[in-house]
Amino acid sequence: MYDFDIKYIIESLPYIAKGIELTIFISVISSILAFTIGLTIAFLRRTDIKPMTKLMGLFVELTRNTPLLIQLYIYYKGLPSIGLNLSPIACGIISLSIYTGVFISEVFRAGLNSIAHEQYQAARGLGLSDFQTFRLIIFPQALRIIIPPLGSQFINLIKNSSLVSFIAVTDLFYVIYKGAVDDFMFFEMFITGALIYMALTGIVALLTNIIEQKLKIPGKAGSI
Amino acid sequence: MSMIKVENIYKSYKNLDVLIDVSAQVEKGQIVAVIGPSGCGKSTFLRCINGLEKVSQGRIFIDGEEVTAPNTNLNKIRSEVGIVFQQFNLFSHMSVKENIMLAPVKVKKIPKNNAEQIAMALLEKVGMLDHAHKYPEQLSGGQVQRVAIARSLAMEPKIMLFDEPTSALDPKMTNEVLDTMKQLAQDGMTMIVVTHEMSFAREVANKIMFFSQSRLVEESAPDKFFNNPESEITREFLRSVLKLEV
Numbered sequence: 001m002y003d004f005d006i007k008y009i010i011e012s013l014p015y016i017a018k019g020i021e022l023t024i025f026i027s028v029i030s031s032i033l034a035f036t037i038g039l040t041i042a043f044l045r046r047t048d049i050k051p052m053t054k055l056m057g058l059f060v061e062l063t064r065n066t067p068l069l070i071q072l073y074i075y076y077k078g079l080p081s082i083g084l085n086l087s088p089i090a091c092g093i094i095s096l097s098i099y100t101g102v103f104i105s106e107v108f109r110a111g112l113n114s115i116a117h118e119q120y121q122a123a124r125g126l127g128l129s130d131f132q133t134f135r136l137i138i139f140p141q142a143l144r145i146i147i148p149p150l151g152s153q154f155i156n157l158i159k160n161s162s163l164v165s166f167i168a169v170t171d172l173f174y175v176i177y178k179g180a181v182d183d184f185m186f187f188e189m190f191i192t193g194a195l196i197y198m199a200l201t202g203i204v205a206l207l208t209n210i211i212e213q214k215l216k217i218p219g220k221a222g223s224i
Numbered sequence: 225m226s227m228i229k230v231e232n233i234y235k236s237y238k239n240l241d242v243l244i245d246v247s248a249q250v251e252k253g254q255i256v257a258v259i260g261p262s263g264c265g266k267s268t269f270l271r272c273i274n275g276l277e278k279v280s281q282g283r284i285f286i287d288g289e290e291v292t293a294p295n296t297n298l299n300k301i302r303s304e305v306g307i308v309f310q311q312f313n314l315f316s317h318m319s320v321k322e323n324i325m326l327a328p329v330k331v332k333k334i335p336k337n338n339a340e341q342i343a344m345a346l347l348e349k350v351g352m353l354d355h356a357h358k359y360p361e362q363l364s365g366g367q368v369q370r371v372a373i374a375r376s377l378a379m380e381p382k383i384m385l386f387d388e389p390t391s392a393l394d395p396k397m398t399n400e401v402l403d404t405m406k407q408l409a410q411d412g413m414t415m416i417v418v419t420h421e422m423s424f425a426r427e428v429a430n431k432i433m434f435f436s437q438s439r440l441v442e443e444s445a446p447d448k449f450f451n452n453p454e455s456e457i458t459r460e461f462l463r464s465v466l467k468l469e470v
Contacts, residue, residue, distance in 0.1 A: 118311050118313045125306075126376070127302040218359045
């Protein structure tokens with residue numbers, strides 16, 4: 001029978017905590033950037049500027065159809081060759097933000113398209129500008145619809161952030177992997193790691209539910 | 225000067241002609257009922273007036289200002305022309321009061337306190353004061369439409385456009401909304417109403433515009449229109465909707 005070494009985990013905790021800290025840091029910054037990128041792409045794809053919508057469409061396809069790990073290496077090895085020397089952490093944040101941002105843009109696009117065109121006409125009919133209509137009428141309604149899938153994207157981001165360990169960022173996965181391999185503590189470290197990732201994503205899931213309930217429109221059916 | 229002047233407008237989507245050579249005038253305080261079979265172009269005509277649809281050709285003036293001019297400030301014109309839709313289109317994430325206050329605060333830059341007073345006065349006028357804090361999904365269709373009318377009135381428009389305002393309502397709720405509209409007509413509002421309510425057209429309107437197959441076929445006073453219409457197309461339409469010999 002395998003002997004689960006609790007003592008080893010407890011001794012490693014300060015070391016693991018450093019990894020958690022970095023994973024949280026990368027995830028929070030990347031989430032904010034990904035949300036901004038996603039919203040921007042979705043907004044630009046709704047404009048009448050054909051070259052812009054085509055370009056953004058192409059960018060979305062290129063990004064979401066290639067592995068994040070390859071993109072990570074392209075930014076990590078590619079950016080220095082064009083004279084841009086960034087730290088591994090910065091490269092990790094950039095690739096995670098862009099990759100997740102593209103998926104979020106699709107979530108936003110679906111949400112924005114689901115708002116009836118009549119809402120737009122009613123707002124314009126009252127004299128609101130195009131941007132006011134987007135900001136005050138279309139976006140707030142779309143946001144309520146997309147909160148659950150948006151939460152899933154942030155959960156994916158946290159899990160995907162483990163890939164930054166491939167470019168020598170000492171995140172949670174890195175410290176777990178190192179402990180597992182260097183000290184032959186596979187079971188202890190991977191189970192502990194899985195539980196910690198689950199706790200982190202669990203917080204996001206909980207927040208998503210709370211926000212969903214807070215923004216619920218009185219009288220509206222379902223959980224919207 | 226006419227309140228609304230429409231000069232030879234055309235509207236087409238790809239190969240489909242929706243409006244063909246329509247010209248019309250509406251005077252201040254006039255109540256115009258726009259009637260005709262479905263797909264005849266009457267809703268498009270209404271939406272062209274405040275620029276929600278762009279005409280393909282021709283010109284439209286509101287109170288002397290050209291809506292169709294390329295450099296025109298459409299937001300300003302729209303803030304002076306209220307529009308009420310068949311599907312109500314209240315903003316579902318805002319309470320009744322917030323729906324009404326939105327445009328005065330954001331477009332006219334009226335202080336919130338004043339906008340709230342305006343909203344409350346209008347809600348009283350349309351008989352919805354008790355529902356100020358409710359959300360659209362908590363109201364009946366007739367109530368929602370009365371709020372939509374109040375929302376348009378909050379901008380103190382020169383003209384009110386109605387796009388089949390009662391077509392989605394049952395007879396009881398239809399009457400609630402028609403009563404509100406009659407009251408508005410008595411107050412002297414200039415109104416264009418696209419409607420299938422022949423009794424409303426007959427009783428309240430002082431001009432009828434009849435559209436058929438993308439053209440404005442007949443334009444006359446209700447008495448003449450219903451009792452002695454000029455064109456055979458009109459007679460046929462009236463026979464089918466009123467189910468009587470004209």
